[in-house]
Amino acid sequence: MNNSLSQKNLNDPNNEDIDLKKYINIFNRRKYIFGIVTIFITSLGLLYTFIKKPVYRGYFQIIVEDENVSSLIQRSPIMEKLNNYIFKDDTNNKTQEAILKSPYVLKPVYEFVKEMSSNNKKFDRISYQNWLNTFVKIEFEEGTNILTIKYKNVDKDLINSTLNLIASKYKDFSMKDREKGIKSGINYLKIQQEKYQEKSLQSLKELNKFSINNGLVGDLDGIVDFEKSNNDINKSSENKIDQKNKFSDRSTSNLRYASQFELLEKSEARFLELSSRLKPNSKTLTNLKIEIKNLKKSLKRPNEIILKFRELKRIAKRDEEILENIENNLSLLQLEEVKQLNPWQLITDPTIEDQIVSPKRTQIILLSFVASLIIAAILSITKEFKEGKIYELEDYKKNIHFEFADFFLKKYPNLNELIIRNLYSNNKSKGEIGLILLSDNFFESDNFSLPEYLITKYKFNIININKINDIEKLNKIILIAESGKIKYSQLKLIMSYLKTFEPSRFFWVYAKDGIN
Secondary structure, three states: OOHHHHHHHHOOOOHHHHHHHHHHHHHHHOHHHHHHHHHHHHHHHHHHHHHOOOEEEEEEEEEOOOOOHHHHOOOOOOOHHHHHHHOOOOOOHHHHHHHHHOHHHHHHHHHHHHHHOOOOHHHHOOOHHHHHHHHEEEEEOOOOOEEEEEEEEOOHHHHHHHHHHHHHHHHHHHHHHHHHHHHHHHHHHHHHHHHHHHHHHHHHHHHHHHHHHOOOOOOOOOOOOOOOOHHHHOOOHHHHHHHHHHHHHHHOOOOOOHHHHHHHHHHHHHHHHHHOOOOOOOHHHHHHHHHHHHHHHHHOOOHHHHHHHHHHHHHHHHHHHHHHHHHHHHHHHHHHHHOOOOOOEEEEEEEEOOOOOEOOHHHHHHHHHHHHHHHHHHHHHHHHHHHOEOOOHHHHHHHOOOEEEEEEOOOOHHHHHHHHHHHHHOOOOOOOEEEEEOOHHHHOOOOOOOOHHHOOOOOEEEOOHHHHHHHHHOOOEEEEEEOOOOEHHHHHHHHHHHOOOOHHHEEEEEEOOOOO
């Protein structure tokens, strides 16, 4: 085939499949590399699992009780904001986890492990944070207040000692944190108690003073309803007596207006007495109506006084209730202070896991095997390209610019002879056919014997670099290519010699099973 075939192959959309097959062929040819590298690296991985000291891991679980001081405080609408200010709720799992990982709690454990590992020089260079991140794992079980603590090391005894020390520190922390919270709460509430005792007393004094100055004594707020029409005065005597009793009750709690209430009662009584004997439009009854109206008007309290009284009363009541809540909570915390405190409870004792953390033999062997395959593949490809020899038919097609005739097969010598006969029948001189073996021997040797399956009744003139001029005497020249017998550079050089001759005389075949 000519150059167009080569170009067509380059543009073939199946080139990716061809390239993949090319690499598979490379690996197949270099099986010995895969064998050696795989056995060597996998054996090293297996040996490492026997030499490396096993790393063990232990764990325990503890319930982080949410018994902060804030939970002890009695909640009420009045105290809610004050409680939130005193005891901020920062007890979520993330915050607790960060605290329990901090040097504030675990620094003594780190110092203990460092002392026990004094023979290990590498440990001297490990900081607290690196130790925590490398050897310790602390986390809450999702959706619970159960904390799981894991610790790994090569020494099982050290694991047990470390886990027991962590458990002890957590128990101490739970009690100290609670004691500290209770003491802080008591101190704060005592300060608030003094503050609100003074504040409550002051607000009561202001209310009492205002009440005395304005004649407001008792629970009444000074509101009297005199918005009755004049027709109300003419109601039955029974209603009048009820109204009189009402005014009389109110007068007992209003010293400042006692005389006005008494005068009003007398005027209303006289009005009732005279209304049965005098005409409604009499001057006497008219004057009494005016007098009663003026008395009622004088008994009405100004809005400013009423509003001020209510405000002072509300403030006094609020301060008293806050003080009462503070005193109740203070008593509660003082009682809690003398109670026996219980530390956080372990639900799982420190335990060493059955399986080792590392080295994991199966995993290491598998990784070693995979790594050996990758390394062997890289070495095979590197060696293949370094040698620079042509192995694939497609690569020959890209580099030989003559017509491709057919395949030579060892299994079918008759077919090979048929191919030669067809070429020979087209040979006008019926003379010898030129034969060029595409190998590095083209430039090195004159001695070459044909394999048995290529020995036919037809004569071949074997051409090498020394007989290159014999091509002029021949009408047909067959180039025989086989896998791995010639370098790209050598083939390119041969093609540069042959391109000076008439290309129509050249054909090439591919010895699929090799020549020898």
